[in-house]
Amino acid sequence: MAITQARARALLLTPAGLWYAALLLFPLAVVLIFSFGERNPIGGYAPGFTLEQYANLPARFAAFRNTLTLAPLGTVAALLIAYPLAYYLAIKVSVRWKTTLLILVIVPFWTSILIRSYAWIYLLGGNGIPALLEAFGLGELRLINTPFAVLVGIVYGYLPLMVFPIYVALEKLDKSLLEAASDLGAPPWRSFLQITLPMSMPGVMTGSMLVFILLTGEFLIPAILGGGKVFFVGNALVDLFLQSRNWAFGSAVAVALIVIMLIVVALYTRAVRRFGVRRDDVGLM
Amino acid sequence: MRSSSEEGAAQDTGSEHVAEFIDVSKRFGDILAADRLNLGIRRGEFLSFLGPSGCGKTTALRMLAGFEPPSEGTVRIDATDMSAVPSHRRPVNMVFQHYALFPHMTVAQNVGYGLRQRRPRLPKSEIGAQVDKALATVRLSDFGTRRVWELSGGQQQRVALARAIINEPTILLLDEPMAALDAKLRAEMQRELLDLQRSLGITFVLVTHDQEEALSMSDRICIMGRGRIVQVGTPQDLYDRPCNRYVADFVGKANILSGEVVAREAGQARVVLGCGAEVLVPEGNPDGRRHVDVVIRPECLSLSATHQDEDAAIRARVTHRTFLGDHTEYLLQAEGTGLLQVNLPRQAERTSGGHGVGDDVHILWAAGTGLVLAADD
């Protein structure tokens, strides 16, 4: 029996379509509706139409500020650490070591981020690195429960997500392009800037988007390493939905976060595209 | 190896050589990809490296370009030792087998890439003008703003060519540049390459495993086998005077027969072939061996229904006959020699009437044709 084009397409797309409708669009719609509602006095949601929740957003200013400084900062830091590593893995290392090193990059994923973050509590806490620095007479330093601790935690946690897309982009890079550049008179650092870097932008873009988007929703690492002092929008949402059960306000915060993220992603995409990357090369977009 | 007196003179002055390999070897682990190469490339010539896959042609070219350092020996360009000169400072440019065009740049940006690497920087207007000129040279004037992936294979190849000649290299290196093109386009590009070489006066070094391409384009051909240079010479040299069985077999069609030398006189050997026929064959480097291989090209033999005394004759039966217009190819089975090929010009066939499959004929071998081959090394 011949399956028509349209039927084949329907068959292929139905599972994903249902999945997205049920688990993405429907909840989004619910959140949007809730954000215009009111708090039920006994907790939860009471129907209504008011902008009160949005007017109340400045109450969570600190959470937005922390998220919108530490998420970009964490993304940039992860990028700066991941790029050289990915470059080394894709271009410099011998085939013999490549697989081993790649596995080492993902090994941390084998244990829960919760457990790994607790390890950082010890490392950054009074008996960890600060104690070591003190022993060498480098002064007193408080690391745990600071924005720096959260930054360390998120860079550590999200590094592999940055390394892999960049690694793949660099691995795909045709090495004869670099030879051609050298042949035409470009010294190594210039062929890096003119060929390698632009050609790996799709990977940089994908990695950055992935890390940035996931970071804006992060709540575990700030909760553990920020000690309640450095909290993200994610923590605010946990609090609003689970503790104070103010669903209407929580929804407004969530909507605001989504809108901000969309704007940031759009700006970033445009900036990168100006860098000369083909649309169809930009993996995630 | 054969070397004409002219070549000897060139080696004395040295200045005629734009590049030289001096005892150059290259090892990749256990693989000896280049084995003591010695070769002088003459200024302005069109030289081809010809050989089967994996014989080290690309390796030789890459050592010239500076992508692979030799394990031993010296590569010289313009009489300067290149050991310490990285590829971006060598006065050579390369057309890569798969073109290696920069996909994130337009055609014009690709072509101008070499000029943009110059320090001090060239003015933009100057770069623009030279790019236009190079694009005109390869007949792609209207394509400057196109993206390279929008072009056909032949067009991409011309972009690669324009990009490589814009820096006016001392030597242009071409690694199987025509391999990805269809037969018609390939013939067209071969002509264009030759025209380009004549008009630019640049030395071209081409790598190919297509013997027709090498024969039709080159001033000289360097035949390689298993990492070594086997013979260097003009296409005619290689065809008429192959130094051994390997070259005879690789260049053109060849009948190679083994035989026994019964007498030697004045540069010629009297050889009794396996089938019993006795032939008189020139010998390039008489080395006193008794058992030798003898090569004769298919067009040097002729056929006759009856035995004619003045020529040595091999009795054979026609097994295949292929009419090719200007000539006819005969495959014949002779006792004690295996399959032999004879090409008869159409004109000769018109007068003699030709022969059919299954006919018993005599293959005629004129005294003094063919060649006694030296032993393979």
Ligand SMILES: Nc1ncnc2c1ncn2[C@@H]1O[C@H](COP(=O)(O)OP(=O)(O)OP(=O)(O)O)[C@@H](O)[C@H]1O
């Ligand atoms: N980078 C490398 N690492 C290891 N071995 C190599 C490398 N480059 C070439 N070789 C080996 O050296 C030998 C010569 O290779 P080369 O590429 O020069 O052959 P070629 O004559 O150009 O063949 P082809 O016609 O297939 O391109 C081959 O056996 C090849 O496997």
Ligand SMILES: [Mg+2]
């Ligand atoms: Mg090759």
